[in-house]
Amino acid sequence: MATEPPLTKTLLLIGNPNVGKSVIFSRLTGVRALSSNYPGTTVGFMEGWLRYDSEVYRIIDVPGAYTLDPTNEAEHVARRMIDEGADLAIIVLDATALERNLYLAFQAMERGIPTIVALNMIDEARHRGISINVEKLEELLGVPVVPTVALSGQGINQIIARIPEAKKCNLPTLTSEERWKRIGSIIEQTQKVVHRHHTLRDTLEDLSVHPIWGGIIGIFVISISFYVIRLIGEGLINLLLDPLVERVWIPLLMKLSSLVAGWPLVHQLLIGTLFNGAIDMEQSFGLLSTGLYVPVVMVLPYVLSFYLALSFLEDVGYLPRFAVLFDALFHRLGLHGYAVVPALLGLGCNVPGILATRVLESDRERFIAATLISVAIPCAGLQAMIVGVIGHLGIQYVLITYGVLFLAWVVIGRILHLFMPGYSPELIVEIPPYRVPSARDLLYKLWFRLKGFFIEAIPLVMVGVFLVNLLYMTGFINVITQLLKPIFTGLLGLPAEAAGPIIMGLLRKDVAVGMLATLNMTPQQLVIATVTLAMTFPCIATFIVLWKELGGKKLAASLAIMILSALTAGTLLRLALNVAIIS
Amino acid sequence: MQHVANCEDGMNQTLSLNLKDLENGIRAQIVQMPLGESRRRLEALGLREGKIIEKISGMPFHGPITIIVDGRQIAIGWRISSRVMVVPVKENCHGN
Numbered sequence: 001m002a003t004e005p006p007l008t009k010t011l012l013l014i015g016n017p018n019v020g021k022s023v024i025f026s027r028l029t030g031v032r033a034l035s036s037n038y039p040g041t042t043v044g045f046m047e048g049w050l051r052y053d054s055e056v057y058r059i060i061d062v063p064g065a066y067t068l069d070p071t072n073e074a075e076h077v078a079r080r081m082i083d084e085g086a087d088l089a090i091i092v093l094d095a096t097a098l099e100r101n102l103y104l105a106f107q108a109m110e111r112g113i114p115t116i117v118a119l120n121m122i123d124e125a126r127h128r129g130i131s132i133n134v135e136k137l138e139e140l141l142g143v144p145v146v147p148t149v150a151l152s153g154q155g156i157n158q159i160i161a162r163i164p165e166a167k168k169c170n171l172p173t174l175t176s177e178e179r180w181k182r183i184g185s186i187i188e189q190t191q192k193v194v195h196r197h198h199t200l201r202d203t204l205e206d207l208s209v210h211p212i213w214g215g216i217i218g219i220f221v222i223s224i225s226f227y228v229i230r231l232i233g234e235g236l237i238n239l240l241l242d243p244l245v246e247r248v249w250i251p252l253l254m255k256l257s258s259l260v261a262g263w264p265l266v267h268q269l270l271i272g273t274l275f276n277g278a279i280d281m282e283q284s285f286g287l288l289s290t291g292l293y294v295p296v297v298m299v300l301p302y303v304l305s306f307y308l309a310l311s312f313l314e315d316v317g318y319l320p321r322f323a324v325l326f327d328a329l330f331h332r333l334g335l336h337g338y339a340v341v342p343a344l345l346g347l348g349c350n351v352p353g354i355l356a357t358r359v360l361e362s363d364r365e366r367f368i369a370a371t372l373i374s375v376a377i378p379c380a381g382l383q384a385m386i387v388g389v390i391g392h393l394g395i396q397y398v399l400i401t402y403g404v405l406f407l408a409w410v411v412i413g414r415i416l417h418l419f420m421p422g423y424s425p426e427l428i429v430e431i432p433p434y435r436v437p438s439a440r441d442l443l444y445k446l447w448f449r450l451k452g453f454f455i456e457a458i459p460l461v462m463v464g465v466f467l468v469n470l471l472y473m474t475g476f477i478n479v480i481t482q483l484l485k486p487i488f489t490g491l492l493g494l495p496a497e498a499a500g501p502i503i504m505g506l507l508r509k510d511v512a513v514g515m516l517a518t519l520n521m522t523p524q525q526l527v528i529a530t531v532t533l534a535m536t537f538p539c540i541a542t543f544i545v546l547w548k549e550l551g552g553k554k555l556a557a558s559l560a561i562m563i564l565s566a567l568t569a570g571t572l573l574r575l576a577l578n579v580a581i582i583s
Numbered sequence: 584m585q586h587v588a589n590c591e592d593g594m595n596q597t598l599s600l601n602l603k604d605l606e607n608g609i610r611a612q613i614v615q616m617p618l619g620e621s622r623r624r625l626e627a628l629g630l631r632e633g634k635i636i637e638k639i640s641g642m643p644f645h646g647p648i649t650i651i652v653d654g655r656q657i658a659i660g661w662r663i664s665s666r667v668m669v670v671p672v673k674e675n676c677h678g679n
Contacts, residue, residue, distance in 0.1 A: 066627035071620070097655050100629035128654060180631060193654075205656060209640050209649040324658045328646035336660060337647060361624075426660025427647050428624045433655075 011050070011057045012081060014108050015092035016101050017064030017074075018432045020120045022046070023150040023441065024092055025061040028160070045077065052160050057088070066100075066430075068107040069176075073358040073366075082108055088166050089113040090159060095125035095132055095147070096433075098191055102183045105141075110173050114166040115143045118159055122147040124433075129194035137190045142169045151438055201434055208321045209431070218325045221318060225309045232305035233384070241297045245281060253279055253288060269469055282389075283518045291465035294385070294514050295458045300450075302384040306348050307449045308442075315437030315445075319344070320429055327427050333413025334368045334420065335360070336427035346373040348380050348449070350542040354549055361425040368416045368424075370549060371558045374538045375565055376409035381457065381510035382534055389513055390530060393523040400573075404531050408569050412561065456541060457508070464507040468515065471500065491567060493574045495519060498529050505533045507540055524577040528570050536566035602659070602667040603641060603648055610637045611669035621663050628657050635672060 013028075015021040029048025046061040065078035082089075091108055093101040098119075109115055117137075125132065138145040144162045148155030174182070207213040253271055257279070260267045271279060272286030279286075281293040313319055319341055327337030339360060346353025350373055357369040378386065390397045417424070471477040477500050484499040492498075501515035516529050537559065538546060547555050599614045613634045616622050629652050630636070639649040639656065641664075648664040650657055659667070 067623065069623055069627075071624045071627065097629070097653055099653055100627075100655070103627065103629070130654075176626060206639050209642075209656070209658065211640060211643050211646075214640070214642070320658070324642060324647050324649060327658070327660065328642060328644040331645070331660075337658070361620075425624075426621065426663045427658060428621070428628065428660065428663065429658050430628055431649070431656035431658055 008056045008058050009087035011059045011088040011090065012086045012113065013059060013061050013090050013092065014078070014082065014104070015062075015064060015120075016066055016094060016097075016104055018430070019064070019092050019094040019101065020150040021064060021092045022061060024090070024118060024120065024148065024156065024159075025059060027150060027153055027156045029059050045081070050160070052163070057163075060086070065104060067104060072361045082111055082113070085111075086113055088163065089115045090118055091115055092118045092120050095119050095122045096128055096130060098125075098130075098132065099183055099187050102186065103179060106171065106174065106179045106183065109141075109143070109169050110171045112168050114168050116159060116162055116166045117141060117143055117145045118150075118155070119145055119147045120150050122155075123149045129196040131192045131194075133190045137186070140186050140189060143167050151441075205431075205434060208318075209324045214321065214325055218322065221313070225313065229302065229305045229309050232308065233302040236301035236304070237297060241301065245293065245297060249292075250279055250281070256288070265473075268473070269466070272469075282514060285465060285468065285515070285518070287462055287465055290511075290514060291462050294511050295381075295461045298388050298514075299381045299384045299457070299510050300453065302387075303348065303380045303453050304446070304450060306380045307446055310344060310348060311442055311445045311449070312437060315435065315442055317432045317434050320431045323427065323429055324431070331424075331427075332417065333372070333410065334417030334424045335365055335372075335413070336424065338427055338429055339365065339369045342369055343373060343377055346377040346379065347383070349453070350374055350377065350379050350538065351545045352449075353377065354542065354545050357549070362422065364420055364422040365424050367550060367554055367558070368413060368420070370546060371416065371561055372409055372413050374542055374546060374558065375412060375535050375562045376405050378405060378534050379509070381508065382513065385510045385513035386530060389517045390523070390526060393526065397523050397527050400527055400577075401530055401534075404569060404573055405534060408535060408565060412565055416561075460540070461508050461511050464504055464511045467507070468500070468504055468511075471503075487567070491574075492528055492532060492570045494525055494529050495521065498525075502529070502533050502536065505539065506537055506543075509533060509539050528573050528577065531573055532566050532570035534566075535569055536563055538562065599668040599670045602636075602638070602650070602664040602669055603661060605638045605669055605671065607638055607640055609671050610635060610673075611671045612636075613667060614670050615668035617663055617666035621666070625659070625663070625667070629653055629655075630657070630667075636669065 013021055013025050025046060025048065028050050045063055048059050048061075050057040050059055060081060062081050063074040063078045065075040067075065068079045068082065070076040070079050089108060091105045093105060105117065119132065119134065119137070122132070134145050134147055144165045144167070146155050146158045146162060148159065150156070208217050257267065257271050257274070260270065268286065270286050270288050272284030272289050275283065279289050281289055281297070284290055322340045322344070323337035325337070326340045330337050330339050339357070341359070342353045342356040345356050353373045354370045357366045357373070360366050360369055386401055387398060390401060471480075480503060481496045481499045485496040488494045488498050489496050497519055498516065498521070501512045501519070504515055505512035512533055513530060516526060516533070521529065537543075546558060550558060605611055613630060613632055613636060616625060616630065616632060625631075634652060637651045639651060641648045641661075645661040647658040647660050650659065
């Protein structure tokens with residue numbers, strides 16, 4: 001690691017959500033950050049370093065905010081960062097919505113940090129018939145104003161070059177009325193808008209929130225997304241990864257198997273159980289067989305294709321339209337349409353989904369949203385295994401599994417909404433214009449998300465497989481199985497051995513489904529076990545993030561809800577599927 | 584038919600109606616905003632008294648209302664939108 005020079009200046013990057021702030025951040029620092037079209041995805045913050053002219057700047061990407069009178073967690077964080085003060089601030093303004101953007105700019109400048117303004121998306125503004133007199137704006141604001149197009153990098157060098165000119169503006173603290181008055185006068189003097197005709201894009205934007213057309217477009221988007229996710233996921237598995245495993249990996253493992261045949265313990269750990277002298281990648285349960293096969297071959301392709309589709313929808317700017325379409329439904333669960341974004345992220349991995357609940361306004365909403373994600377939204381790993389394992393038995397079983405999870409999501413949300421004290425705020429959300437995504441940003445974002453999977457998921461799967469082997473070798477699993485037998489056998493109609501996989505679910509739920517598949521259960525039992533597994537106690541990563549977000553007390557409440565609803569759903573499902581009692 | 588005001592009598596509250604009751608495609612001037620937290624959230628997105636907006640759509644089952652303010656779409660929950668009072672204005676009226 002490079003040593004930090006003693007005189008590092010702190011530079012805050014401030015702006016509304018969705019103004020290209022993250023892209024400017026990555027241009028300045030060279031470290032890529034998540035950048036997207038949807039307000040709220042940069043909650044939390046990034047920092048990076050810029051060296052220029054013998055100075056070193058520590059750049060902090062402040063979470064996107066509309067106002068410093070915070071209305072949600074992200075804005076609280078933004079305000080705290082700005083109140084802490086800094087040597088410099090770059091305020092990023094969206095040139096297509098200058099008036100509204102200036103509100104935050106004024107609030108920030110009133111706090112007396114030397115400032116430069118980046119007037120971003122200046123090209124887009126021109127397209128929309130908005131012309132801005134930059135010199136005049138600079139004169140009226142009293143700080144340097146640099147027009148930029150962050151996506152292409154235009155203007156970034158000028159920002160850096162003008163850093164020494166950054167100025168404090170001697171603004172008193174204004175009331176919101178005074179602020180709007182000043183902004184109104186600045187807009188009048190600097191901005192001209194030529195009205196132009198409705199473009200195709202405008203029409204599409206209007207139709208996307210239309211009661212009927214919006215629904216049709218929504219169904220179309222969801223169907224295409226599912227199709228593409230399956231196409232890419234299955235394609236990667238069937239055409240690339242499975243043949244590779246078949247022709248390269250298994251022959252290698254077989255050689256290893258005969259090499260270590262003399263050490264049964266090592267053989268069991270690395271390769272696992274042989275079936276008729278052959279390795280079964282799904283069932284052998286060695287570190288190098290199932291331990292690698294599940295995360296890399298069965299799960300990774302779907303994680304990749306899911307995030308590709310989601311990142312695309314994010315960058316195009318479609319997600320906020322989902323918020324409009326689903327608001328009425330979410331409202332009945334004590335949430336508003338905005339909560340669709342954390343839920344969608346949760347379909348990839350529950351952890352970012354729960355983190356994204358920070359964009360919701362109240363603690364009540366955050367609790368409901370985080371609990372619902374954890375209990376009823378299956379992550380991509382779990383889903384890949386549901387489709388991969390249960391799918392073999394018939395599509396109806398996959399549909400039952402998804403149907404029960406969706407039903408649980410609605411019912412639990414409804415109950416929480418009815419019985420939790422307090423009320424939930426209404427939807428108020430900006431819907432950004434549709435944009436053509438940049439392939440470069442899309443791929444970087446995908447890489448960012450896949451990196452997370454590689455770093456966190458694969459080692460956890462390995463640890464999981466290792467522990468499972470340990471549990472079985474030491475016989476400790478029998479103790480647990482006996483202990484939980486009344487629940488599993490009596491209540492859920494499952495073989496007592498199903499306790500093992502569900503305990504495994506504490507680490508990774510995808511591996512746990514893989515273990516369930518080895519138990520020779522009926523399809524109905526497999527569905528019951530999978531639903532129970534999906535809904536009960538979260539995996540370790542989700543558990544930790546829930547703890548951080550909710551705190552100990554609410555975490556306990558959330559866990560109680562999960563376990564209770566998992567057992568309820570499992571039992572009801574058993575009655576519905578009429579599984580005979582196994583004694 | 585809804586009443587259409589001249590720009591001058593835009594602030595006349597007796598002719599005002601709920602944002603949710605405004606017809607789609609109609610431009611209107613905001614004459615009254617809700618109070619408290621909702622006001623702050625709306626204001627942060629550029630909505631305040633005197634602003635000219637255009638209603639795009641309203642979703643069924645008490646779903647949100649979508650409007651355009653300063654060329655930008657904003658979706659507002661049904662209940663809040665019933666507390667935003669507007670007066671329809673003529674096509675060529677631009678307000679502040």
